[in-house]
Amino acid sequence: MASPEIEALTQALARLPGLGPRSARRAVLHLLKKREAALTPLLHALERVNERLTSCSTCGNVDTTDPCAVCADPRRDTRMLCVVEEVADLWALDRSRLFPGRYHVLGGRLSALEGVRPEDLSIDALVSRVAAGGIDEVVLATNATLEGQTTAHYVADRLEALPVRLTQLAHGVPVGGELDYLDEGTLAQALRARRPVA
């Protein structure tokens, strides 16, 4: 039994992905016991992010600056653009600095079932961005789901007339993946895209 304030904090933490009620309680206890080392830094970090949180008007990333840190980074190859469904995908790709260019977040995927139409996604903005020039290659990195691929096809159609190279992520056996555990779709794709042994 704790005060309502501590209960509220526990519940706010328990709603984060990856934290359940049990680990949230442990986290709260840690925050209470390590006020200077844990609670204060977390509070200040949240305050600062909350004050400045914005959406990048160029790429759709969420950040504390507009343009976001990726778009503002002068070391990025501005001639390459990677199109993703969600901010989470941008972060996943960018985490390991695999992609040297910039991004464009669509904000979802086309879905007849969920009633998501092209005008619900940031597709017009993408077309304008590419039409403005200076981009050589657009990598369509939507998810390898039916809806993700439908979206990629639609985006490809919209960009077709523009002078850019359109590419997409290779499909195949994930590194470390065991054939036995892969679905048939992945196996079929991997087999179709087989390449000469080096």
Place this chain on the structure above:
Amino acid sequence: MASPEIEALTQALARLPGLGPRSARRAVLHLLKKREAALTPLLHALERVNERLTSCSTCGNVDTTDPCAVCADPRRDTRMLCVVEEVADLWALDRSRLFPGRYHVLGGRLSALEGVRPEDLSIDALVSRVAAGGIDEVVLATNATLEGQTTAHYVADRLEALPVRLTQLAHGVPVGGELDYLDEGTLAQALRARRPVA
């Protein structure tokens, strides 16, 4: 790549027990995308806790009020006192309302190795509290470790002359086990079968 503010938030979250860098990033992304539903409530909960955080001058619990919510609860059986090492143990026992009485947090365990002596723990305060009267039973619920049991023996010696029944948690708490990590069933068993200190 994110702004320094978002990096700071990710790092503050990653330092919480149960969250690594990967889940911290996922949690931050969730906070940024669900500003109203996740970031704002967490920020306000932290602010409120930070403003009011205190230590209970009666039992040593951490809470936003002094006396804490447990000590202030009029439904508690004031004749029963449960002695624990850490606030985490109080929370673990109290979570499932297993114990109807109040608590006393020692603030650690006696340890020759770590140089923790009786005067480093809240033992004098415990003796005063029991000597003040009104308490029939003191449950010694230190951990079932060597140091926890040494501490229990020392506390039992200090309370021996006072007119209270001393009990301890039954076996059922695995040797070497820390209360904070036990399931509720084990805790319930151990509490139900508590026995007089030999």
